[in-house]
Amino acid sequence: MMDYLTRNPISVESLLREVQSPERGGTCIFLGTVRGNDDVTGIDYSAYDAMALAEITRILDEAHQRWTGARVMLQHRLGLVSLGEASIGIAAAAPHRDEAFAACRYVIEEVKTRLPVWKKELHADGTTTWVDPTGKQVAGGLRDR
Amino acid sequence: MPNVTVRFFARYAELAGRESLALVVPPAATVADVLARVRQEIPDAAVLPDRPLTALNLRQVKLDARVQDGDELALLPPLSGG
Numbered sequence: 001m002m003d004y005l006t007r008n009p010i011s012v013e014s015l016l017r018e019v020q021s022p023e024r025g026g027t028c029i030f031l032g033t034v035r036g037n038d039d040v041t042g043i044d045y046s047a048y049d050a051m052a053l054a055e056i057t058r059i060l061d062e063a064h065q066r067w068t069g070a071r072v073m074l075q076h077r078l079g080l081v082s083l084g085e086a087s088i089g090i091a092a093a094a095p096h097r098d099e100a101f102a103a104c105r106y107v108i109e110e111v112k113t114r115l116p117v118w119k120k121e122l123h124a125d126g127t128t129t130w131v132d133p134t135g136k137q138v139a140g141g142l143r144d145r
Numbered sequence: 146m147p148n149v150t151v152r153f154f155a156r157y158a159e160l161a162g163r164e165s166l167a168l169v170v171p172p173a174a175t176v177a178d179v180l181a182r183v184r185q186e187i188p189d190a191a192v193l194p195d196r197p198l199t200a201l202n203l204r205q206v207k208l209d210a211r212v213q214d215g216d217e218l219a220l221l222p223p224l225s226g227g
Contacts, residue, residue, distance in 0.1 A: 032227050047226070048154050048219055051203040076226060088227050108227060116200065116219070117226025118155035130156040131225045 004056040005049060007079045015091035018073035026097035028104040032088040034081050039124040042082045043131075048116035052076070059110045063092075063103045070094035070103040076117060147172065147214040151183055156222045157197070161190045170212060176201065177208040179218055197221065 002014055012029055020027055034043050056074060063072045072092040081087050088111065092104035119131040151166040158164045161183075168182055176199050183190050198221040201210055205221075212218060 045226070046155055048152070048200070048221065051200055051219065052226075054203040112227045113224065114205070115226040116154065116221050116224060118222055119225040120155070130222065132156075132223045133225050134223045 002073065002075065004053055004075060005047060005078055006075050007077070010075050010077060010086045010089040012089060012091070015073050015075065015089050016093075019071040019091045019093040021071070021093070024069070024071065024093035024095055024100075026095070026100040027091065027093040028097075028100045030088075030090040030092075030104050030108050031086040032108070033086050034083050036083045040083070040121045041124055042080050042122045043087065044080050044120040044122060044128070045076070045078045045087060046118050046120070047076075047078055051116045055114050055116070056111075059107055059114065062110070063106050066106070067094055067099040067103045070099050072103050072107055074107060074111070076111075076115070078117075080122070146170065147174065147212060147216070149174075149179055149212050149214075150217045151179065152217060152219045154219065154221060157193060157220050160192055161187050163187070174212050175208065176206060176210045176212060176218060179212055180208070180220075183220075193220065198223070 002018060060072055070092055074090040077087045090104055090107050092100045094100040121129045121131055146169045149168050149170055151168060153161045153164055166186060170179055170182060199206055200219040200221055202217055
């Protein structure tokens with residue numbers, strides 16, 4: 001089976017090979033790619049590896065229990081990811097499209113709230129910023145975005 | 146007395162100036178109790194949020210969760226994966 005965390009580019013074909021079969025007639029692919037905001041040149045991803053692997057296993061198990069005919073696989077990048085490259089890829093295949101879309105959506109939404117992964121934006125001037133989706137003021141006079 | 150390993154990640158590791166801390170805590174200590182000890186042991190940890198996201202043995206927990214001997218408590222900055 002493929003690794004859930006990788007420092008190499010995500011291969012959609014490899015994800016598809018993990019989930020597709022003749023009895024699964026609907027397949028969804030979700031890719032999250034690094035956006036080109038402001039002067040951002042790339043994002044450095046880091047993780048609490050052991051917990052990230054445990055959470056991914058739990059999330060995929062939940063999806064497979066909820067949509068029993070579905071098969072879902074995901075890969076998340078770690079390390080430097082350049083603009084436009086995928087930081088996460090999810091493939092979901094199921095007998096019909098409704099389950100494929102639902103399972104794929106479930107997995108990305110759970111990843112967003114549960115996966116211990118962090119982004120550090122790299123800027124053109126050489127500075128870096130930790131990304132904080134909550135947008136709260138943090139200690140030290142620095143503000144995450 | 147339970148031995149607990151506290152781990153810091155990403156921004157919190159930078160703020161605390163370290164990635165881990167070994168502590169001996171009183172029996173029946175909670176995650177909140179361990180956090181209070183962390184602030185005593187590491188002055189730089191005073192700038193961490195009052196109620197950070199925490200994980201005990203690879204699962205997110207609330208601050209009133211009890212820690213046991215050999216536990217790994219992780220302090221997690223706001224998650225931004227995906």
